[in-house]
Amino acid sequence: MMAVVPAQSLRVSEIKDPTVLFERYNTEEIRTIERRVRGGIEQKKEELRQMVGERYRDLIDAADTIGEMRQCSESVVKSIQNMYSFCNKLKQTKTSLQINSKEESQKQSQEKFYTMAAHIKLLLEIPERIWSAMESSQYLQATQLYLLCCHLNSQLHLEGGGPHYSPVLTRFPILVRQVAALGHFRSTILLDSKSLLRGRAVSDQAIAEALVSTMLLEDSSPRQALADFLLARKASIQQLLNQPQHGAGIKAQVCSLVELLVTTLYQAYAVFYVPPEGRLAETGLGSGLLFATLENATSATSAAKGKKVLHEDMSAGSWFKYLPPSVTDFQPALRTLAQPIQSEQLRDTLQQWIDTCKEDIRCGVSSLLVFVRSLKGLASIRDGVWDLLSSDSINQHWAMVCQRLLDKPISLWDDLLQQLFLQRLQAITQEGTEGISSSCRxxxxxxxxxxxxxxxxxxxxxxxxxxxxSSNSSAGGFxxxxxxxxxxxxxxxxxxxxDLQSDAAWVSVAQRGQQQxxxxxxxxxxxxxxxxxxxxxxxxxxxxxxxxxxxxxxxxxxxxxxxxxxxxxxxxxxxxxxxxxxxxxxxxxxxxxxxxxxxxxxxxxxxxxxxxxxxxxxxxxxxxxxxxxxxxxxxxxxxxxxxxxxxxxxxxxxxxxxxxxxxxxxxxxxxxxxxxxxxxxxxxKGGGAKAVEVxxxxxxxxxxxxxxxxxxxxxxxxxxxxxxxxxVERFSAALHSESAGAILGTATNWEELEIQEEAESGNSVVSKIRLPVQPSWYVQSLLFHLCLEVNRVGGHALPKVTLVELLKGCLDQVLDQYEMLTRNCQGKDVAFLMTQNRALQLLFDVRYLSATLAARLEEGKSSRSQQDPRVQEVCDSLEGHIDPFIYVFIQGPGGV
Structure with a gap:
């Protein structure tokens, strides 16, 4: 375990695990270490710039050296020519044929020297051309130049094995270092080409050129190119779903995702799809760009048409004429056979890619929709997707592209997004209604x-x-x-x-009802x-x-x-x-x-x-x-x-x-x-005759x-x-009172009636009887307070069923008290508790309460059919305490 070293003394080489830094140092020390590491990085960059500058100085020195060598070689040649001319004069005996052969050999040697120099010149200029092509995203041109560098390297090595050039190569080690420096171009071009495949706003031609670059560098097949294209798009989908955006950015994210899916299928059609024989290509849409681009880059006939790797700007130099045709007419070659992808293979591959992306899209979009808190925002996202998919640029050829690629129509909304939006809508609605329920509680x-x-x-x-x-009094504070x-x-x-609306004076009742x-x-x-x-x-x-x-x-x-x-x-x-x-x-x-x-x-x-x-x-x-x-x-x-x-x-x-x-x-x-x-x-019941569909x-x-x-x-x-x-409790207390004063206190006015009867002798006999004509005070109090309480709570708006139940409940409880009273009177010996007068008053009260509290009689039914049998039982019990003569009179037409 590494000992704790002070932050000022810690070296960069000692940093093995960044996690250890956060465990041993505080924030300021970590920031100090970060500044030291960044300073070291900047120092390394400066050293790298200096090293590159030194390399370019070496190249310049090498060029100057080559120039001096050329001058030396020219002076040597001149000296040799002088020597040959001098020797020719001395040796006149030699034939002219030998002299011509020597001059031809000298000329060939000079041409080989110039050819080697042109190779070196071209090898030194190509890296700059490659960087320029990559900066302008022309990866196919960069790939062709890189492959030309490899071709030049092989030619120099092959010719360097001859007896004439091997000493020269040993004098120019810069050539070996230059070829070694070109090795990193391959990985850079591959990385940038595959990065281009992830972009949404990339033209079909750029996609095709990037795929051809990958095929030429890796010697891959069109099927492998299709796999690389789909893998890059899947990575782009995952990157798009993992962007930390919220709020209004969710709409842009989902629309970008849909646009990426649509663009992928359109570009798959434009790049990889080749119409079967006998079928005409669709108007307005290109197809087979991959194979057309590959044909232009590798076909030998394209060189004859002027589509060469080396452009005219490079051929303007005087040294260009010394390059052999193998260099000037160079065209890269693909080792594998580039056959068009069959429709079935293209369909299966695309369908498999769609199936693998579905789960990622569903999980990703679901996690994005969690940040949408309202149905308005959800509808805005849905409408954005609808506007995107309904645009002419997408909707015009969408059905045809899906039919050609997948042999079936495909709806991105129905297959991927509709259920996710519906689930989020249900969640938002549930949250809203649960909030309403909680607030209502x-x-x-x-x-x-x-x-x-x-x-x-x-x-x-x-x-x-x-x-x-109490109805008019109000206690302060509530x-x-x-x-x-x-x-x-x-x-x-x-x-x-x-209470009245502002337009009540000029709006009629009928119009008011319509407005309401x-x-x-x-x-x-x-x-x-x-x-x-x-x-x-x-x-x-x-x-x-x-x-x-x-x-x-x-x-x-x-x-x-x-x-x-x-x-x-x-x-x-x-x-x-x-x-x-x-x-x-x-x-x-x-x-x-x-x-x-x-x-x-x-x-x-x-x-x-x-x-x-x-x-x-x-x-x-x-x-x-x-x-x-x-x-x-x-x-x-x-x-x-x-x-x-x-x-x-x-x-x-x-x-x-x-x-x-x-x-x-x-x-x-x-x-x-x-x-x-x-x-x-x-x-x-009233509408049962006419059935209405509900x-x-x-x-x-x-x-x-x-x-x-x-x-x-x-x-x-x-x-x-x-x-x-x-x-009924207060009524019960007054009803069961046993004292004479309490009974007299609740009594009301009685009416005196004269009865004329004819005696056996024929004389008229007049008798007087007293009968109750008003209910007892506690009965009146019961009914009064019952009406008062019903009026207090708004009896006019109470349901009729409730009022009927209230009256029925009161009547039942009142009858219970009367039954209890009659049972108590029958079980006692004191006759004072149930006199005839009291029985008459109680009988009047019972009949009065029965007539008042009983439910309204329906039409077509008599009162006896509706009378409670308990009322009759109480009346029969009270009638036992009344004189039959008086009872007969009570039951008569003029009775109670």
Whole structure:
């Protein structure tokens, strides 16, 4: 393990693992080491520049040396020529043939020397040409020049083995170093060529030249070139998906990905596809560029046409004429046989590439769509993809290209992106509705807390005695809206600025109804007539605003309202419609509109049912507290009534809820109507004769309204049960009172009647009897306070079923008390407790309560068929304490 060395003393060569630096040094020391390493790098770069400069100086020196050698050789030649001329004069005996042969040999030697010099000159100039070609992205030209360098190197080595040039090569070691320096060009050209294949904005010709460069350098086949092309594009796809962009960059990323896929298939057609024999090429699109480019680069006939590696600018020099034809007419050759790719092989390879890219694209796009937080942004990305694929440059030949390459049409949206966008839409909708559900639960808890926090400690029974004065009193410190839940009468008779709309003076009632249907607006007076308290209005308004925001966000993903026909056709798309749509555009953006609306519908139903579950939980808690305590407070009953009104009016005061479940088109047709389960059953019976087709969305909306009404009726049932129990308790206390003073205190006025009878003697006998003509005071108090409490909570807006159940509950409990009274009187010996007068009063009270509290008789039925048998039993028990003579009179036409 390396000892800890101070940062100032640490050498670069000692850095083996960068992770160790972060473990042993702090940030400042690491930055110091980084600056030292960067300084060393810059120093190395400077040394490299100096070394390259020294090499170029060596080349210049070598050129000067060659020039001096040429001068020396010329002087030597001149000297030799002089020597030959001198010797020729001395040796006149030699024949002229020998002299000519020597001159020819000298000329050949000179030409070989110039040829070698031209080789060296060309070898020194080619690297600069290669760098210029690579800077201008002409990789095929760079490859040809590199292969020419290799050809020159081989020629110099081959000729260097002869007796004339081997001493010269030993004098020019720069040649060996120059060829060695050219070795890195191969890897650089290969790397840059394959990097070019990853680009999206690259021409087809540049792609073909880059692939031909790779084939010439690696001696690969066209199939290997296709594999390299597809691998480069797959790497480009992965690089594009891994870019750390968020927000608005997601749209550009997804569109760039789609554009890359489309460009890949188009370039695969342009570069690799060769039409079969007998089939004409498509107009407007090129094909087979790879083989055409390869033919131009390697064919021997192209040199005759002037398409040579060495261009005219290089042939302008005087030394160029000394190059042999093997150099001037050089053309690279491909060792393998470049046969066109068969259609089946091209199809299978492209299909396999598409299949391998699908999973990467799905995972990558899914991770990108996580950063899209709204349906508006999701629709913007979808529309961007649609605009891209529907453009003329892509859509015009897309079907033909797919048919030629894959033998089938391909839709990038349907196969790759549609399901991903739909899943993200479902996730966004679920998050939104869950947020709405959570906020509604919090709002419900807050509203119930405000209602329960009223500083009223009066019980319902004690408030009955002072109800007339308490309705006008207001305790400071608690919300008026919360007070109105338990005292709706105060809300009804209060005035507010919004009771009448601003145009109420000049808009008729019929026009007002139409405006309310279109605008979903109601005046405050209309709210009061339905006993919709401010707390209920506030809750429903908050819920409706959240649902409307969710619905408005969803509308960006659905067809616009003005395109009603498109909207209708998008919800039920047939294959014929899909085909016709795809002919004019790349794909049908709104084909999954039904799934989008169904997603919102299901999540809205879950949201409302979650709120209903919270309401039912609160109702169960309130019912348990009411059943556990002998007396129910108005504050507690206000909570129950608030939840009852909330469930009853949620469907009406939240028009956005209806639109979310039925859709915006159907949701704006029907006007919501409040009602009860009994009313809905009547409507269903009345419309049963004419069968109406109900859509699944309408069935779900009807089911949700039924759930809301059921929950509302449960809450009203709790309230009616508690109210009937409370009012009957005071009645029971007065009824079971045994003291004479209490009984006389509850007595009312009796009426004296004269009865004339004829005695046996024929004389007329007049007798007087007293009969009750008013119910007892506690009976009147029971009915009065019952009416008062019903009026307090807005009895005009209560469901009829609830009122009937309230009356029936009160009657049942009253009869229980009368039955208990009659049983107690029968079991006691004291006759004072049940005198004839008291029995008459009780009988009058029972019949009066039965007639008042019993349900309204339906038409066509007699009173006896509807009378409770318990009433008859109590009456029979009381009649046993009455004189038969008086009882007969009571039962007569003028009786009670």
């Amino acid at each position: 919090q709002l419900l808890t807050s509203a119930l807390h405000d209602l329960e926090a009223q500083p009223s400690s009066l019980s319902l029974s004690s408030s009955l005695s002072s109800s007339s004065s 919300s008026r809206g919360a007070q109105f839940e338990s005292d709706v009468a105060a809300f009804l008779w209060s005035e507010a600025a919004g 249907q279109q605008q979903q607006q109601k005046s405050g007076l209309s709210m009061k007539t339905q006993a919709l308290t401010p707390c209920v209005q506030s809750f429903c308004s908050a819920l409706d605003a959240k649902l409307k925001a969710q619905l408005d966000d969803l509308q960006h993903y659905l067809p616009a309202d003005k395109n009603g026909k498109d909207a209708a056709s998008s919800t039920n798309v047939s294959p014929l419609e899909t085909t016709s749509t795809s002919s004019s555009s790349a794909f049908n953006r709104f084909r999954d509109a039904w799934a989008v609306e169904d997603t919102l519908r299901e999540h809205c139903l879950a949201c409302v049912r979650d709120v209903l579950a919270s309401v039912r939980t609160e109702l169960a808690s309130a019912q348990e507290r009411c059943s556990g305590s002998p007396d129910a407070s108005p504050r507690r009953m206000g909570l129950v009534l608030f939840m009852a009104r909330l469930c009853q009016s949620m469907g009406e005061l939240c028009p956005s809820l209806r639109q979310c479940i039925l859709g915006k088109q159907q949701g704006a047709v029907e006007v919501p109507v409040r009602g009860t389960p009994r009313q809905s059953r009547k409507l269903s 859509s699944p969305a309408q069935a779900k909306w009807a089911g949700l309204k039924e759930e809301l009404l059921t929950c509302s009726m449960e809450a009203y049932g709790i309230w009616s049960g508690a109210l009937s129990k409370t009012v």
